[in-house]
Amino acid sequence: MLTVLLILIPLITGLITFGLKGAGAKALSLLSSFATLVIAVIAWQQAATAPETLQFVAEWIPQLGSQFNVGLDGMGAMLCLLTAVSFPLIFITVYGREYDRPGAFYGLLLLSQAGLIGVFTAYDALLFYVFWELALIPVYFLCSMWGGERAIPVTFKFFVYTFAGSLLMLTGIIYIYTQTPEHSFSWTAFTALQPGSTEQSWLFWLFFVAFAIKMPVFPFHTWQPDTYEQSPTPVTMVLSGIMVKMGLFGVIRWLLPVLPQGVYIWQEAAIVLSVIGIIYASCIAIVQTDLKRLIAYSSIAHIGLMSAAIFANNEQSMQGVQVQMFNHGINIIGLWMIVEVIQNRLNIKNMQEMGGIATHAPKLAIALVIVSLANIALPLTNGFIGEFLMFSGLFQYNAWFAAIAAVAIILAAVYMLNMLQKVIFGEANALTSTTADLKTGELLAISVVIVIIFVLGVYPKPLLELVDSTTAMVNAAAWVK
C-alpha cells in the first residue's frame, strides 16, 4: 500500500495543483513532496526488513494478463528515496522564483514525479512502459513552455528520440509477452522465460536502444546537451538527477535478468560505446564556455561510466553503480542549484563573463567548490565510494577498459577545476561584483545536499546495504555463458 501511496500522492496533488494559482500551487507542491519524502523514508526502512510488504497487486487488464503490480526492491527503494529527496530540494531552491502559470508548472513537475516513481516501482512490463512514457510527457511540456528561446525544437528532438526508443522497447515487450507460456507481463514471467540466444541477441538491441537514449550513451546522446541547456533549471534537475537513472534502472531491472544471454553476447559492445562516451564527453566538456553545457557533458561522462560498470556486471561494479546512481543524482542536483542561483543573479551562462564571485558571495563559492569536488569523486565525498567500486569492477572485467575510463577522472578534474577558476575566482567584473549571496531557502537546500555529500562520503554503509538485495538478484539471474 505504501508503494501505491508513493505514486498517488504526487499524482493527485499534481492534478489539484493545476487548478491553483500563485502561492497556493507552490505551497501544495512543497507539502506534497514532503509527504512523499516521509512515505519514501518509511518504505526505505521496510524495504530493508520486509520487502514483501511493499508489494501491491491488483487486476488491471485481465484479457491481457497485465496487472497493476508495484513493489520495491533495494534499488527501487533507493531510487524512490532519491526522487523523494530531490523534489523538495528542487521546490525549496526555486521557492523564491516566480514562474508564469505556476499552477501548470508545479502540477506538471508533480506529475513527472508520479511517473518516475511509477517506473521505479513497476513489476509489470506494460505498467512499466506506461509509466516510462508518463514521466516523459510532463517534462516535454515543462521544457517547451518554460525553456529558453530554442526550447521548442530542442525539446521536440528530445521527445521524438526517446519516443522512438521506447516504441522499440514496446516491440520487445510485446514479443517477450507473446512468448511467455501464460501470456503475462509480470517481471517473474519475463525473467523465467529465457528465450534462445539468437532471439536474445536481437531483443537486446530493442531494449538497449531505449535505455541508451534515456541515459544517454554515445552515440544516442545528441539530444542531451541542448535539452539541459534550454530547459528551465528545475526541470534540468529532474532530467539529469533522476530521469537519466530511468535508463540505468531499466538495464538493471529489465535487461540483465530478462535477457542475460543477450547481454553476454553484446556486453563488450555496450562497454565500448560507454567508454567512448566517457572520453568524448569529457573532452568536449573541457572546451565548453557555457556553464550549463559543461555540466551536461560532464553528466554524459559520468553516466557512461555507470553504464560501462553495469555491463561489466560483477558484484563490485553493480554495487558501485547503484550507490553512484544515488550520489550522482544528489551531486548533480547540487550543481544545478548553484547554476540556478548564478543564473538568477547574473542572467548569463557564459563562464568567460563570470569570475570573482568568491569575494562577493563566499557561501555560494564554498558550496560550489564542495559540490564540484564531490562530482570529481574526491575521497570523503559521496562520489568516491561509487566510482571506486565501479572502477574496481570494471578492472576485474577488463583492465584496459578500466584504464581508459580512468583517464576520465583526470579529465573531470581538468574541466571542473577550470570551471571553478573561471566562475568564482579571478577578478570580479562590473556584473559579478553585484552578486548577492545565498538566500535562506537556497542556503537550506544546498546545505542538505552538502550534508548528504559528507555523510554518505564517510559512511556509505546504509546505501550499500540497501542495494545488496538487487545486486544479489542480478548476479543470481542465470549468468549463462
Add this chain to the structure above:
Amino acid sequence: MNALISTAVFGIVLMFVGLFVKNKQQIKYFAIAGTIIAFIANWYDGQLAGGSSTILHGMIEVSRLSVLFNAVAIGSTFLYFVLCGSSFEKVGDDVADYFALVFFILAGITLTASFSNLLMLFLAIEIISIPQYILAGADKKNLKSNEASLKYFLMGSFTTGILLMGIALIYGATGSFNIYEMGLGTGDLSPLALCGIILLGFALAFKVSAVPFHFWTPDVYDGSPTVFTAFMATVVKAAGFIAFLRLFQVSFTGGGLEHHWQLIIALITAATLLIGNFTAVFQQSVKRMLAYSSIAQAGFMLFTIVSSNETATQGIILYSIAYSVATIGIFAILLKMKDYTFDGYNGLARRQPLLALVNTIFLLSLAGIPLTAGFFAKYFVLTAAVQQGQLLWLVILAVLCAAISAYYYFRVIIAMYFKTGDAETLPITAGFRSVLVIGAAVIILLGVFPNLVLQFL
C-alpha cells in the same frame, strides 16, 4: 438487424422531414434522436443474439462482434452529429438531405460487420459509397467540391467493378457466395480463386485508402466540405476495415491460405505507413495533414488484416473507437477555427484553454501515447502481428513510423501551447464544450481500462 432497419427508416423519414420542417436546428435534434434510437435498437439486438444467429437465409449474421461494432459506429455518429451537426447548414440548404444521406451510409455500415454473403458485402460497400459521392459534392458552387465528387465517383465505381470481378471469380471457383461455405482452405487453391482473393483485396484496399490505392484520398478529403470529411475519414473508414477483416478472417484464413496473400497485404501495409506518415509531415494545412494522417492510421489498421487472428478483432474494435472519437473531435475543433493552417492554431491555449486541452488529448491518442485509447489500439494491432510471427520487421517499421507521426501531431500542440498568436475561433457553446470533454473522457477511460469495451466481445 434492428440497427439496419432503424437507420434505413430514419434515413427515409429524414428526407421527408426536410419537406415540412424548415428549422435546421430541429432537424439536427431529430437526427440526434435517430442515432439514440438506433443505438438502443442495436443494443436490443445484442440482448437477443446471445451467441450469434443467422437471419435472412444466411445473408446476415448477428454476432457479438457485429453488435459491438454497430454500437461503436452509431455512437461515433451520435458524437459527430452533436459536435459537427451545426456545420451542416453552412454547406447548403438541404440540411435534412445531408442527415438522411449520413443515415443511409450508417445503414450500409451496419452490414459491414454482419454480412455472411459476398452479395451483402457488395451491397454494404455500395450503400456506403453512393451517398458519399453525393456528400463530397454537396458544396455545389465550389469547384473543388465538384472535383472531389467526380474523382471519388469515377475511382470508386471503377473499384466496384474490381470488387464484383473478384466476387465472380470466387464464385466461379467455389460455387458459393456464403463466406463460411467456400472451403478455400481445403485442398489446393485454384488460380481462379487466388485471382479472386487478390482482386477483392485490392478493391477493399482502395476503400480503406491503402497505398498504392490512396491517390483519391487527399483530394477528396480536402475538396469535400470539411464537415463531411470528418465522417468519411472516421466511421466510414473503420467500417471498411471491419468488412475487410471479416472477409479475410473468415474466408481466406486457415489451411495455409493466408500465405498466399499475407505478403502482399504486408507490403501494402508497409507502403501505407511510409507514404502516409512521410507525406503528412510536409503538410501546411491541418485539414490536409489529417487526410494523410488518416492514411497513416489506415496503415496501423491494416495490421489487423495481415494478422487476421483473435487479437486483431479486439484491435480493430479498439482502433475504431480510439481513431473515430479522436478524429471527429479534432475535426469538430477544426471546424470552429477561422484558419485551417497550423499557424491558425497559434496561441489557442491562451484563448480557449479547454479546447486546446481536449485537442491535445485527442492528438496524443492518435500518436499512441499511453493512458489514451490510441495506445491500446496500437498495442493490440501490433500484438496481433507479433503473434502471427515472421512480421517483426513490419512491427519495427510501424513503431518507427509512429515516432514520425508524433512529429505532425505535435506540431498542432506546439502551435496551440508554445507559439504566440491570435487563434480565432467561431463562437463556442457550452454544449459543444461538454460533449468534447465527454469524448476526451472516453479516450482516457479506454486508455486506462480497455477491457470496458473488450468485455463485450
